[in-house]
Amino acid sequence: TTYVSDEAKALWAPWVLHCGLSPEASYSAEMLKVIGFAIELAGCPIVKGGAVxxxxxxxxxxxxxxxxxxxxxxxxxxxxxxxxxxxxxxxxxxxxxxxxxxxxxxxxxxxxxxxxxxxxxxxxxxxxxxxxxxxRYGKGDMQIHYALKAPPTWKAGDELGKVALLHLTDGLDAVSRSSNEAERGLLPAEPTVCVGQPTALDPSRAPDGGAILWLQLPDTPRHIKGDAAGLLDCPQDGRWTEALREAFADRVEAMLSAHIEDFKDNVVARSVSSPADLETMNMNLVGGDPYGGFCGLDQFFIWRPFKSAVxxxxxxxxxxxxxxxxxxxxxxxxxxxxxxxxxxx
Missing domain, CATH: 3.50.50.60 (FAD/NAD(P)-binding domain)
Incomplete structure (x- = not known):
């Protein structure tokens, strides 16, 4: 199937990031079909009371x-x-x-x-x-968790508040740009933001009347060479720092505020984990790569992890x-x- 409208392309493009790929990567279109079929078949189920x-x-x-x-x-x-x-x-x-x-x-x-x-x-x-x-290992990942006083009110319509997972992006080109920037070691000027809304399906995950959001940024550099927007000071050694982590999270929060009514006033608490933090939690998340290694065609399927593996x-x-x-x-x-x-x- 070939999608023509920009809206349909924008809907599907971010999902290739969940395969550890970018829109330009080999076979990313095929993997996108796998994701699409799976979502159509099973939706985005969550575990009642939390993944634990x-x-x-x-x-x-x-x-x-x-x-x-x-x-x-x-x-x-x-x-x-x-x-x-x-x-x-x-x-x-x-x-x-x-x-x-x-x-x-x-x-x-x-x-x-x-x-x-x-x-x-x-x-x-x-x-x-x-x-x-x-x-080789792939791009890093960043996680941001929010505790909210009340469920978010999306400016584009109340129906968005009922969705388990949505993406903030300007479309296919924007996904391509942010992914490319991350692959070149740059903090994306406008990252693709995955927004999970567990309490939309399971209110028990928050106190009565409250809500939680979990955000994933799958196009985050493992080793930082600079800021694509030219606004953030990046350490010369390329390592994540607490100050840079929070500053980059502020950029993401500004994106949320542009789409959610009075977002900052609704926040109870925010917790951010940079790629470096994720590796500290689990040494197998090398550089914050959540996929155990780059998912390019040369080290995937029967060639993963090595061509000699059987x-x-x-x-x-x-x-x-x-x-x-x-x-x-x-x-x-x-x-x-x-x-x-x-x-x-």
């Missing part, structure tokens, strides 16, 4: 089947037997946990091969070493690699884990 309840449901499922879950435990390395097979993991406090059948790691390639297997001191196969050197197996017997950095790529469906589990039955 989805995690709790999986936790109960695992425990009901005799499994155990440990949180706040940093895995320092993967242990190998005398035959070279993965036999378990060692925590940073020295505790060792044995594995009867194998070890499954949902991490980036660098975390798996450089850190978790690094202490074995065994040289990596040539194809793995080559894959690590060429593996069925989530590694060169270490009993060690399996899943997650966003592996086939079939990032997403909320748990595809890699499902594929591996199906093959291990």
């Amino acid at each position: 309840n989805l995690t709790r449901a999986f936790e109960r499922l695992i425990r009901d089947h005799g499994g155990d879950i440990r949180t706040g435990c940093d895995v320092a390395g993967i242990t190998l037997g005398t035959n070279g097979k993965a036999t378990g993991v060692r925590l940073s406090d020295g505790t060792e946990i044995g594995a009867r059948r194998g070890v499954i790691a949902s991490v980036t390639p660098d975390q798996l091969y450089r850190r978790l297997l690094g202490e074995t001191k065994k040289p990596l196969p040539a194809d793995v070493e080559k894959g690590l050197k060429s593996y 069925n989530h197996r590694t060169h270490v017997p009993g060690l399996y690699h899943i997650g966003a950095s592996t086939h079939p790529g990032p997403g909320l469906g748990g595809g890699s884990g499902f594929l591996l589990a199906s093959s291990l039955k």
Whole structure:
């Protein structure tokens, strides 16, 4: 299908950013169709009471089947037997946990091969070493969360307040521009802003009468070279600072204020996480990249993470690699884990 109107193009263009791509990227149009079909089929469902309840449901499922879950435990390395097979993991406090059948790691390639297997001191196969050197990460991501006194009143019409997720953009060209600026290391002059409105569907997420918004900026640079608008002072080392994070968030807030009545007066609190903050929370979000690596065609599908990767197996017997950095790529469906589990039955 070829869309003709600028409105239809503006509606669909931002969704390619949720695939870790830009409008000009190879196969972005095809991935956009996948997103469109999925939204038409299932909509944008949310978990009542918060996404944490989805995690709790999986936790109960695992425990009901005799499994155990440990949180706040940093895995320092993967242990190998005398035959070279993965036999378990060692925590940073020295505790060792044995594995009867194998070890499954949902991490980036660098975390798996450089850190978790690094202490074995065994040289990596040539194809793995080559894959690590060429593996690339994509743009960063910024998150902004708002607690509001009341649901937002959109100037364009009340119907927008009933939508689970919408995008603020001037259209296809604007999405292309902001994405390109971020890829060149610039803070977009007018970023594409994803606005989630969970309380529109689930009022229980906020006190009576209140509301929350979560914002995502998928075209944010990992390493900052400058400000496309020429207004913000950027550090010479390219690193995110708290001052720059809040100043850039102010730019986004001004965009919201242009579309929502009395927005600033309605704000109770704001919490901002820069790409650097996201990496601090989770070392697998390299530079704030939420997709586990650049989603370009050369390292996607059967070539993810490496062209030599086959069925989530590694060169270490009993060690399996899943997650966003592996086939079939990032997403909320748990595809890699499902594929591996199906093959291990």
